[in-house]
Amino acid sequence: MAFGPCRPPSSLLAALLTLTLAGGLVPTAATAAAPRTPGQSTGHAAAPAAPAAGEHWTVDLAVAGGDDVNVRFGAGRLRLADPHPTRRTRPAALGAPIAEGVLLAPARTLAGPANRVRVDLTAEAATGATVGVQVRGWRATGWTEWREAGTGPAVFDRPVTRVQARVLLTTRDAHAAASVRAVRLTADSTTAATPAPTAARSYRVFATREGEVGGVTANGRTIQPRDHFVALPSRRGLSPIDTGDYTVRVCTTSGSRCEYAPVWDVGPWNTRDDYWNPAAVRENWKDLPQGRPEAQAAYQYGYNGGKDQFGRTVLNPAGIDLADGTFWDGLLLTDNAWVDVTYLWTGGGPRGVIGSGPLNVRTGPGTSYPVRGLAATHANVPVQCYVTGQTVTGTYRTTNRWNRLAGGQYVSHAYVSTVYGGTVSRC
Incomplete structure (x- = not known):
């Protein structure tokens, strides 16, 4: 879904930004080499932990490979490789007047469980540009959502054993520079409620076909013809490239067709609208009902003056974008439509990783049974039992x-x- 560009602000006034987030400390340990788990990207090598009270580590800002998107490192700074907003430097589903870049750090195995991560960030950002750090944690049931750690510590709802960080740079003006000099993280623990496991959240939202073949997704994938993935309007559920850490089950409203597909892009319309989360967690527009995308509220009810976060007039109520293969082959859609979406990482239970797809989803345990949809490559599908x-x-x-x-x-x-x-049991 593409839109015309808005004219970016022209101010070039730069300011040095240093964020130091306070918190308690836990005993430190040397960096452990974490094996690659389902959905884990290799990222870059982390520096050894400092021999001080608390588990500290720094992010290696050198750009190492395919996990990183539109960033370069030189003269001791991480910068956007191309600050011009084009089809290859902005999320393909978004079409917004911004260029962005992402550096994905490796997952670090902690010396002991922790549920809070603090970030010390040293960066420069001109007016019109931003720099941020997001973190997530690994627990037995999979990855938490990404959480911002720029204005305060990121606190997870239960202890995690690994932590991964990513650095995000954006600009609305090709002349407005953003750069990062250093990122230092500290993991510790604080009192936090541990909610009982719940079923994954599901909502009915409007789906649009993304298209944009040849464009680049927010996680760095060049979109292929009849590709299989989705876009959601928040980076909190954005999977690293070639993983299905965050997978949705999207179905027609009749339930006749479904596809399990990874979240590989950000959009449509917004980038900070995790509408599937409750108000206490939702990043923006906390006054909207849980499950209602901001774009839907803007289009149907004139919310936010009928505008998205970039000030564009919202032209449809979309809360999810579907890649062409998901749209045409998975759901057999011929036009944009309402769909039922389950945000699978919000629930628990065993997950199977589809290593080769798109895989037929059938009504019974054999190839003679009817096909009712697809499971995309890398999708993480909840497994109830086996026969x-x-x-x-x-x-x-x-x-x-x-x-x-x-x-x-x-x-x-x-x-x-x-x-x-x-453990998956026999049915």
Whole structure:
């Protein structure tokens, strides 16, 4: 979904930005080499922990490879590689008048569980440019959402054993520079409520077809014809490239077709609208009902003057964008439509990682059963239990095991690369 550019502000007044976020400390330990887990990106090598009270580490700002998007490192600073807003420097689903870049640090294994991360950031940002740091934590059931750690510590709802950070630079003006000199993190613990596990949240929202083949997603993927992913209007649920850490189940309102697809882009319309979260967690527009996208409220009710966060007039109520393969092949849609979306990372239970797809989702444990949708490559699908059925030779094994998903639907285990988050029992 593309939109015309807005004219960016022209002020070039720069200011040195240094953020130091206070918090308690825990005993430190040397950096542990974390194995790659489902959905974990390799990022860059982290510096060894400092031999001081508290577990501290610094982010290596050198740009190392495919996990990073539109950033470069030189003369001791991380900068945007191209500050001009084009199809290759802004989220493809967004079409907003901004250029952005992201550096993804490696996941660090902590010496002990922690639930709070503080960031000391040394950066420069001219008027019209921004610099920020987001962090997330790994627990047995998967990754938490990304949380901002720029105006205060990021606190997770339960202890985590690994922490990953990403640095985000944006500008609305190609002449408004943003650069980062240093990022230092500290993990510790504080009192926090641990909510009981709940079912994943689901909402009915309006879906648009993203298209934009040849454009670049917010996580750095060049969009392919009939690609399989979705875009949501918040970076909090944005998966690193070639992972399905944040996966949705999107279905037609009749329930006749569904696709499990990773979140690989940001948009439509907004970048800070995690509308699936309750008001206490939601980043912006906390007065809206949970599950209602800001774009929907703007379009239907004139909320925010009918504008998005960039001041553009909202032309449709979209809360999700679908890549062409998801739109045409997964859901068999011919036009933009209302859909039912389940934000799977908000729930718990075992997950199977689809290593080879798009994989047919069937009504029974065999290839003779009707197809009711697809599971995209890298999608993390909740597995309720398994049954034995037709023997299938797939990418990873030959097996008669079929995993039962929501709604009594099945995928062959022959194409599942790994299972995490719990034990899968026989149905």
